[in-house]
Amino acid sequence: MEFASDNTSGAAPAVMAALAAANAGHAPSYGADPAMDRVRALIREIFAAPRAEVFLVATGTAANVLALSCLCPPWGAIYAHAEAHVDVDECGAPEFYTGGAKLVPIAGAHGKLTPEGLGRAIAATRRGDVHSVQPGAVTLTNLTEAGTAYTPDELARLTAVARGQGLPVHLDGARFANALVATGATPAEMSWQAGIDILSLGGTKNGCLGVEAVVLFDPAPAWEMQLRRKRGGHLFSKHRYLSAQMAAYLENGLWLQLARAANDRAAALEQVILAAPGARLMHPRAGNIIFAHLPREVHARAMAAGAHYYLWPFGQSLNGPPEEPLSARFVTSWCTTEAEIGAFAAVIRDRD
Amino acid sequence: MEFASDNTSGAAPAVMAALAAANAGHAPSYGADPAMDRVRALIREIFAAPRAEVFLVATGTAANVLALSCLCPPWGAIYAHAEAHVDVDECGAPEFYTGGAKLVPIAGAHGKLTPEGLGRAIAATRRGDVHSVQPGAVTLTNLTEAGTAYTPDELARLTAVARGQGLPVHLDGARFANALVATGATPAEMSWQAGIDILSLGGTKNGCLGVEAVVLFDPAPAWEMQLRRKRGGHLFSKHRYLSAQMAAYLENGLWLQLARAANDRAAALEQVILAAPGARLMHPRAGNIIFAHLPREVHARAMAAGAHYYLWPFGQSLNGPPEEPLSARFVTSWCTTEAEIGAFAAVIRDRD
């Protein structure tokens, strides 16, 4: 019953096998390995984006902040949802990489920005007033931090607002595959066709060891991106191990299969949770993350039985009235088993 | 005949096996994995440094610049050999991570600083003059960029100069294991006992996929280091894969076995090279790197026969008088075979 995070999961067998295979012999370093050519070709094909440039790094933070630093000058405002990882979970990495840009957090129900909310935030930045930071870039997240998904149409409406203000758009796709599976959209529909300029395409949480692709649909900043990656210490000498992961991940639709498994387990877990008296969702679930209220005594029993997940937000206590609802986050992954879901169902049922 | 760089080699079987083993089940993320405890314990034991703090990253650049940013303020001068990787091969990463410190390159024969040279460079920085950057930190490299090795005594004489000026010392140990094997020194003798404050302990070039340990012999900046690592995007969520590599690398002396193999092959290759008429070394070889002059025609034949290595410095041409010596760099690794050495010997012998 491991629902704490998808980053506690391991790597998929096919990815591990590809890594082992990649180990044979010598390979050119620093991204000149043939496997990287394969990655580039795969992404261009899968995204129907023949001019896209692709760069691999090992962490989502690196992917996000390198992208933002190519899109936003030091004096820029970066518009993000108030719960966005880049603003609340990266220890100021965007500020570091951009040379001091300012994150502008924007509220929005269920982890999603609205065109109106985004528009208001941009309008509130005094463009042309030298005393103020200037509109710089927009960053969106799909799946969102609330576990919801933007549809391509919703993304397009947001990027239209950005474009209307001359702003480029980054998409944090740490869980991009889960969003595709959740919405049925194609990679192209969910990215450049919806107005995304740079995508952080996550592999780590969804069956890789540690690899993310930065996909530049507009290849113009490709050289800058390479220099920034090097300066950030993110250019791997034995780059083949990043390439091998990403190639295996994308080959034959593995990434979507893994995401589908995670989403399906989450759907089942959602049903289990909602079957508990007093249970209700905090956000509509789209992919592999569930936010739900459950009575305190259910949490107590579940954790006593060995279920791992977080009360969310932090700071809630298992001590208190048993019927009082506490909010929690449950995350499934590609390797969550039906048995784990069943075990959790048994815990919830088992109340006496 | 792959002598271009040790970073074109793969990972050692034991490291790959450890990675596969680490893949089982779930593991806490962001460095809380039990394997990291093992890494920490191993390093403390191997270095006889029970208070050392250890942090893993995936690239040597990251290790170096995170270390330097903890040791040197933005207005500091960082003293380094004129050929040091941090000054000439990291695209300004130290400047980026330190917030604008200034590298001070210092000449020195065979890639090594002398106490006199270091002392003169520090003395030339106008301490206490607000118009000048201030002495900040010293960074050394062992093996050096010239393939030579500092002995512990030589390091100690350099760190004494630094200490006399109140400066902390970083050691870039991308090839630390090769240096230990070359000199017979213990890890402690070659690091904290010689006055090193922070060590970048390389794994990548010597049989790992991509892992380096930043070892803080003085644990004081441990928390700062963690925050800087996160801000740099270098904190791995699935950290177990870094831990597994490093643990396997250090267990049972594997790291030294791998380095010994590389050094032994280099010794053999050195003999082969020196057997060529007109050959001579540019620097005395200590570990797994050879810099040598060979007649142009030997290079031409070797490369025609499929030998991979770099004419060094770049920019020399295979077209020209056949007897003219051209300088080149040869690097062996843990996986260089005796057969490769033999093949190169055959090429050199085979001149008619």
Add this chain to the structure above:
Amino acid sequence: MEFASDNTSGAAPAVMAALAAANAGHAPSYGADPAMDRVRALIREIFAAPRAEVFLVATGTAANVLALSCLCPPWGAIYAHAEAHVDVDECGAPEFYTGGAKLVPIAGAHGKLTPEGLGRAIAATRRGDVHSVQPGAVTLTNLTEAGTAYTPDELARLTAVARGQGLPVHLDGARFANALVATGATPAEMSWQAGIDILSLGGTKNGCLGVEAVVLFDPAPAWEMQLRRKRGGHLFSKHRYLSAQMAAYLENGLWLQLARAANDRAAALEQVILAAPGARLMHPRAGNIIFAHLPREVHARAMAAGAHYYLWPFGQSLNGPPEEPLSARFVTSWCTTEAEIGAFAAVIRDRD
């Protein structure tokens, strides 16, 4: 009727005279001028702070961001009122100088933080969680952006919250003299005795040409401050002209006389404004800034008569229902005349 800002005013005659006097002959550069010794002695005496270190710069932004960069590391959170100049009017200068710290805006009525609000904001920063920026520093402003004043007791309650969390406190005193006059507090009471670590002591808005003193009550970061000032390009070669201004400003209580004049004119203007039917204050006035609602037609008449001030916030229009109240900001300065107040009274009275 110039009420747009105190920075449209000129310099006081005594300051101009001091500048002219300072021009005679040669003087040591870069702060070694004897007039700087006089400034240092004056500030130490006036603030009853014999160990204070003092550095002069020419702009308030420079004073603020140099102070913050000495108090807060790049990974720190800087707690500030949501309307604070450092967050909304300095184009990201704090982010630039600190190397990427994050401003945390905190709401508070009438431009003032409450201990509870500050405490909540600090508590919301996940201390010890490497994914989050860490509590770094608190910055307060007195007079506030809303024209209100903190009393020493109010400041002390806020700095106690900061101190309880181990955080240093900066005070933006661009209108420090106005705050002293408004509250009757002594300089010591309003600064170090209330827990302030570094004060930006403003001269520019209150009768100087362009000079601010950064006062370090704890002298520990004095050398760092000097280096940061130099790196920021804020160390004047002909420093005597900064010293001369500041010395004249502080000698014989001139700074308080100038502030008293400004405050007194504001008190008179407040009475004039409140005499208008439909007028009401937005914030209780403490010093030389008035925020008030007036009927649109009053604004229209005033501006037609040549009164200069800003509708506040920007974006309100003089076109619309005449009785509808519009909000505005009025600022007096040391050189505002009773005649200007009288003229404005005449405009307001004159409604037919």
Add this chain to the structure above:
Amino acid sequence: MEFASDNTSGAAPAVMAALAAANAGHAPSYGADPAMDRVRALIREIFAAPRAEVFLVATGTAANVLALSCLCPPWGAIYAHAEAHVDVDECGAPEFYTGGAKLVPIAGAHGKLTPEGLGRAIAATRRGDVHSVQPGAVTLTNLTEAGTAYTPDELARLTAVARGQGLPVHLDGARFANALVATGATPAEMSWQAGIDILSLGGTKNGCLGVEAVVLFDPAPAWEMQLRRKRGGHLFSKHRYLSAQMAAYLENGLWLQLARAANDRAAALEQVILAAPGARLMHPRAGNIIFAHLPREVHARAMAAGAHYYLWPFGQSLNGPPEEPLSARFVTSWCTTEAEIGAFAAVIRDRD
């Protein structure tokens, strides 16, 4: 006998008078003052550059580093003479403002770069190699740090090298007026016609209190410059005092008259110095700076008689063999008097 630096001199009477005049009444702040329009018009006319954009700051360091940060990205190399102020006397300010660019010091006789030396340095930067910083910008200084002057032709040959490599060129003109007087060149010939993109036009050392103009001959980065100036804390609220200085400085050729006075005094002083037995110049004098060797006993007598100047480089001692030559720097300014020169001549003559 004040020859220590031109920054120990005061401001010219006309500049002080303009400052006093500027003090009357109210003026728009932050550069919207009418005097700034006058400055802009003057510079455009004087430089025959109708599209030039002009921004004022108070220090030469600010002018230089703002210019460089507009011309060079964080991963850029900035080519400068090894003695250039930006590299050795600004405490890393260029690194700070550019976000970590790397200064590349280039040797050159008498403080001057040669096209060959510049070309070699640029060629040594591995363009297109991601491991290396990339060619970014060239910065020249006129008068040079050695007191020599580039002619327009010499500048043009250097900027042609830069242009051939796609690099923009900054000119540090802290003593630009002295260089014009020394060479007889027009402002246009010595700047944009010679290929300069941004000029730091100094006022401070030559009769102002503290003002430098950043002149953008290509107006493209004007808005970026404004934002960087604000973020650097260099946008003056009471900007009129910068404008007034610069306008007075440029009106009616005052700047050239002041520079001519300084240069003429230096010419006279040079004759006096060369009359001393054993005297010889270190560099050919062009403007108001003289580097010369004089016997130790001459220095001892001069200093005992109250002459102020620096033995150069620092660290030489007045104790030692009386006939041994010591090198020294002498600087005259607009206010150096013939009497001072005469007094020095008397000292030198007076050897018994």
